[in-house]
Amino acid sequence: MDELLAEFIAETRETLEPLAGEIVAWEAAPDDRERLDSIFRFVHTVKGSCGFLDLPRLEALAHGAESVLAAVRAGERTPDAALVSAVLAIIDRIGRMVEALAAGEDFPDDDDGALVRALEARAAPALAMPDAAAQPPAATLSASRAPARSIRLPVELLDRMMSGVSDIVLARNELARRLREREQDPQLDAAFERLSVCVAAMRDAITRTRMQRIDSLFAALPRLVRDLSVELGRQVTLDIEGGDVELDREMIEMLRDPLTHIVRNALDHGIEPPTERLKAGKAPTGRLRIGARQGGNRILIEIADDGRGIDAERLVDKAIAAGIVTRTQADLMSRTRKLALIFEAGLSTADKITAISGRGVGMDVVRANIERIGGTVDIESQPGHGLRLALSVPLTLTIIPALTIITGGLRFAVPRSAIDEIVTTRRGQVALETAAGATFATIRGRRMPLAELGTLLDLPEPSPGEDRTLIVLRLAGGDRCALAVDQVLDHEELVVKPAAPAVMATGLYAGTTLPDNGQPMLLIDPAGIAAVAGLLDGEAAQQDEDQDETPIEAVAMLLFRGRNGAEYAIRLSLVERIIDVIGEDVRFIGGRLYLIYEDGLVPIIASATIAIEPEARLRVLLISDGATTLGIAVSDVIDVVDVSEPAMPAATPGRIAGVLLIAGRPIELLDAHWLLAEGAQASMPDEDARPLCLLGDATDPWTREVLRPLVEAAGYRTAFNGAVDPARADIVIASEQAPAPADLLAPVIRLRSAPAGAGPADESIYRYDRAALIDALGRVVRKG
Amino acid sequence: MERLHLLARIAGQRVAFDATAVESVVELEALAPVPRAPAHVAGLAALRSRVLTVIDTHAALGVGRIERGALMPAIIATVEGHLYGLLVDAIDDVAAIGAQPAPVRGRLAAGWREIAVGALEHDGALLLLIDPAALVAGPAARAA
Numbered sequence: 001m002d003e004l005l006a007e008f009i010a011e012t013r014e015t016l017e018p019l020a021g022e023i024v025a026w027e028a029a030p031d032d033r034e035r036l037d038s039i040f041r042f043v044h045t046v047k048g049s050c051g052f053l054d055l056p057r058l059e060a061l062a063h064g065a066e067s068v069l070a071a072v073r074a075g076e077r078t079p080d081a082a083l084v085s086a087v088l089a090i091i092d093r094i095g096r097m098v099e100a101l102a103a104g105e106d107f108p109d110d111d112d113g114a115l116v117r118a119l120e121a122r123a124a125p126a127l128a129m130p131d132a133a134a135q136p137p138a139a140t141l142s143a144s145r146a147p148a149r150s151i152r153l154p155v156e157l158l159d160r161m162m163s164g165v166s167d168i169v170l171a172r173n174e175l176a177r178r179l180r181e182r183e184q185d186p187q188l189d190a191a192f193e194r195l196s197v198c199v200a201a202m203r204d205a206i207t208r209t210r211m212q213r214i215d216s217l218f219a220a221l222p223r224l225v226r227d228l229s230v231e232l233g234r235q236v237t238l239d240i241e242g243g244d245v246e247l248d249r250e251m252i253e254m255l256r257d258p259l260t261h262i263v264r265n266a267l268d269h270g271i272e273p274p275t276e277r278l279k280a281g282k283a284p285t286g287r288l289r290i291g292a293r294q295g296g297n298r299i300l301i302e303i304a305d306d307g308r309g310i311d312a313e314r315l316v317d318k319a320i321a322a323g324i325v326t327r328t329q330a331d332l333m334s335r336t337r338k339l340a341l342i343f344e345a346g347l348s349t350a351d352k353i354t355a356i357s358g359r360g361v362g363m364d365v366v367r368a369n370i371e372r373i374g375g376t377v378d379i380e381s382q383p384g385h386g387l388r389l390a391l392s393v394p395l396t397l398t399i400i401p402a403l404t405i406i407t408g409g410l411r412f413a414v415p416r417s418a419i420d421e422i423v424t425t426r427r428g429q430v431a432l433e434t435a436a437g438a439t440f441a442t443i444r445g446r447r448m449p450l451a452e453l454g455t456l457l458d459l460p461e462p463s464p465g466e467d468r469t470l471i472v473l474r475l476a477g478g479d480r481c482a483l484a485v486d487q488v489l490d491h492e493e494l495v496v497k498p499a500a501p502a503v504m505a506t507g508l509y510a511g512t513t514l515p516d517n518g519q520p521m522l523l524i525d526p527a528g529i530a531a532v533a534g535l536l537d538g539e540a541a542q543q544d545e546d547q548d549e550t551p552i553e554a555v556a557m558l559l560f561r562g563r564n565g566a567e568y569a570i571r572l573s574l575v576e577r578i579i580d581v582i583g584e585d586v587r588f589i590g591g592r593l594y595l596i597y598e599d600g601l602v603p604i605i606a607s608a609t610i611a612i613e614p615e616a617r618l619r620v621l622l623i624s625d626g627a628t629t630l631g632i633a634v635s636d637v638i639d640v641v642d643v644s645e646p647a648m649p650a651a652t653p654g655r656i657a658g659v660l661l662i663a664g665r666p667i668e669l670l671d672a673h674w675l676l677a678e679g680a681q682a683s684m685p686d687e688d689a690r691p692l693c694l695l696g697d698a699t700d701p702w703t704r705e706v707l708r709p710l711v712e713a714a715g716y717r718t719a720f721n722g723a724v725d726p727a728r729a730d731i732v733i734a735s736e737q738a739p740a741p742a743d744l745l746a747p748v749i750r751l752r753s754a755p756a757g758a759g760p761a762d763e764s765i766y767r768y769d770r771a772a773l774i775d776a777l778g779r780v781v782r783k784g
Numbered sequence: 785m786e787r788l789h790l791l792a793r794i795a796g797q798r799v800a801f802d803a804t805a806v807e808s809v810v811e812l813e814a815l816a817p818v819p820r821a822p823a824h825v826a827g828l829a830a831l832r833s834r835v836l837t838v839i840d841t842h843a844a845l846g847v848g849r850i851e852r853g854a855l856m857p858a859i860i861a862t863v864e865g866h867l868y869g870l871l872v873d874a875i876d877d878v879a880a881i882g883a884q885p886a887p888v889r890g891r892l893a894a895g896w897r898e899i900a901v902g903a904l905e906h907d908g909a910l911l912l913l914i915d916p917a918a919l920v921a922g923p924a925a926r927a928a
């Protein structure tokens with residue numbers, strides 16, 4: 001709202017300035033039609049905006065002036081001096097109220113009514129016009145004017161800036177390449193780094209100048225829906241969400257037609273007439289929901305109605321009738337693919353052609369338009385219950401995130417938006433099969449057509465048996481197909497320019513780009529490639545879609561024995577390495593165990609308390625999610641097994657995800673998520689899970705400062721005698737000065753200050769015999 | 785009125801380009817190929833942070849392929865907003881030519897007919913005035 005208000009203020013100010021001249025001229029020549037028109041336009045605009053912005057006082061003023069001026073235009077009144085003055089007074093008042101609005105001040109509640117009434121006073125002799133007389137307009141305007149915070153710019157200027165900044169990015173890329181060819185010069189590199197940061201910031205800022213709220217796209221929809229529902233005899237409620245999402249101005253223009261078309265379709269073919277809806281047991285009023293949201297650097301626009309949806313089978317019949325597919329092809333299609341037939345040219349679901357839609361130009365154009373701007377369209381239909389279309393478009397047109405790949409010795413870029421996943425044939429994640437010359441890949445239970453990108457591009461064939469990387473492309477309608485390439489190189493943000501017509505005519509490329517290495521690169525058009533490869537027609541996703549959700553997958557598990565002697569399993573893929581460390585490198589810091597490893601601290605967990613002795617050897621599994629690394633202290637590693645049975649889930653969430661049955665033995669499976677979350681927080685396991693050690697006298701500095709840290713490092717909580725109920729203690733450390741409380745169940749370690757014991761029966765430990773002390777502490781814990 | 789012309793050779797023939805249509809003259813090194821593009825598209829090259837589409841003028845004329853060397857002389861021209869590099873055998877000179885281009889009389893070989901838009905007389909030799917746009921369009925445009 002604030003934004004709209006600011007816009008209104010800027011616009012009003014802007015028109016008022018030249019209008020001041022018009023007003024003066026009109027006063028001199030009240031018959032001047034042109035001047036009258038421009039003043040009329042002004043008050044008319046103000047009236048419209050005020051109604052919208054809920055500014056009733058301004059609206060009333062503008063309305064009064066508008067009516068009078070309309071009468072003048074219609075020749076019903078003559079613009080005498082009184083009328084002119086009255087109009088001028090109103091315009092002045094509007095100007096000052098707008099300034100007050102801009103400054104955030106309240107405008108004194110003057111009698112606006114008097115000004116409006118003055119308009120009606122026909123040919124009355126000069127009424128008192130305090131506003132106009134006392135303050136000449138110019139003075140009024142400059143008096144309390146807050147500095148303008150916004151300016152208006154021609155869009156072409158912004159476009160020029162955008163293309164300029166794109167060129168700067170390209171020039172920067174070339175400079176980067178030249179710098180790499182030279183000897184390293186830290187100072188030069190630093191300066192270049194700074195330049196890069198500035199360029200990136202600049203690019204961001206300029207990209208934002210071209211951003212517009214999607215509101216401007218949605219604003220026309222209520223009217224469109226209203227008009228169409230009247231015309232078609234529908235009752236529709238329109239819900240619009242996410243109007244504050246911003247995207248590139250150019251994208252908004254590109255989306256306008258497709259969106260209008262989709263809305264028309266929804267009302268014409270989707271939402272049924274009220275009687276039909278009632279018969280179908282639905283509310284007579286249909287709902288059309290349109291929402292926008294930003295996800296990463298893409299904008300998602302959803303259009304959902306609760307109408308009759310699309311009957312995939314009927315669509316197939318029509319497609320067969322129209323000769324778009326054959327019956328055999330259709331029988332092999334997945335449901336998604338059948339629904340995607342709606343995007344074929346020359347196919348409409350409408351039985352009868354209406355003026356609104358169903359003329360055969362339709363969804364194919366929608367899809368073409370969306371894909372041209374690097375977007376995708378997904379369709380989801382529940383026959384009888386509604387249709388949902390999801391458009392996903394990039395934020396801007398010129399800079400797109402892409403994956404660079406290499407195949408047949410050439411580098412290409414593939415828009416990231418079209419890529420579903422990347423898998424390699426090396427690790428046996430993919431099953432390949434050929435049928436009648438066509439190749440199919442099955443990735444996690446989903447079969448999809450596969451094409452060798454190099455072959456499609458007439459590049460040299462890879463040698464047989466070579467590892468391939470498969471790029472799974474997500475095509476319109478949700479179909480997937482795989483492209484085999486030699487190697488995936490990198491993820492880059494690329495400035496893409498259209499390629500020359502002769503290159504575009506191949507239908508394989510979406511544009512050209514110049515990456516850092518200075519070698520021009522072609523951007524692959526996924527839809528075009530799929531079409532050329534025939535991957536769309538040879539569709540073989542016969543797999544039942546329900547099965548896709550629960551593919552059977554063998555998971556490699558690492559079995560190990562924990563410090564407590566029990567067997568555990570963890571997914572092998574999470575284990576980064578297995579290392580042997582010495583006790584010296586394991587520290588108890590800030591309430592938990594850490595391993596000093598490669599100059600950093602890695603939190604360590606163990607199934608039992610580890611007594612840290614400098615000489616002790618400890619085997620540690622390092623698990624990592626890329627960001628967080630965590631060590632698991634183990635006794636030893638048993639085996640690696642493939643497990644295809646799912647784990648029985650654990651009753652409560654925790655470090656154990658569930659139980660696996662491996663070779664007849666139940667083995668607990670560690671919950672990697674839980675563990676890493678713990679590692680990420682580097683939080684202490686469970687405070688209360690640690691045994692409690694009761695120490696002697698809190699006032700004794702040696703006990704407090706020397707003994708306590710040692711005991712805590714051994715994995716105990718500590719408490720001083722008297723602070724807790726002695727019965728809760730798991731172990732008690734007593735000394736000559738502070739004997740243990742009587743009647744304790746917990747074992748007691750007695751410390752003595754003399755190195756030598758009193759005799760063979762003396763079980764006390766010399767207080768600096770660290771090894772004996774830790775051993776005693778450890779023994780107690782192990783017993784527990 | 786004298787107009788500046790760029791004199792070059794394509795497939796052994798001396799040709800002239802109107803200098804106003806020529807942006808610059810460069811020697812191109814490696815080209816990035818464009819798989820499955822028409823034969824007259826030799827590839828892509830980078831020129832001062834811009835991508836240019838390189839045209840094999842021999843292929844555009846339908847007289848085979850131009851010889852690829854380490855450094856290939858090319859004429860840079862903008863056609864319909866796209867930047868092109870036209871590979872030629874050699875670039876000879878820039879000359880101010882006073883004579884107006886005359887219509888080409890005589891029957892030119894097939895490929896030349898659409899590309900040569902006029903004939904110029906310079907130092908007693910016949911120069912064919914070349915339309916870069918026709919070169920860029922390639923043989924496909926003529927077939928259509």
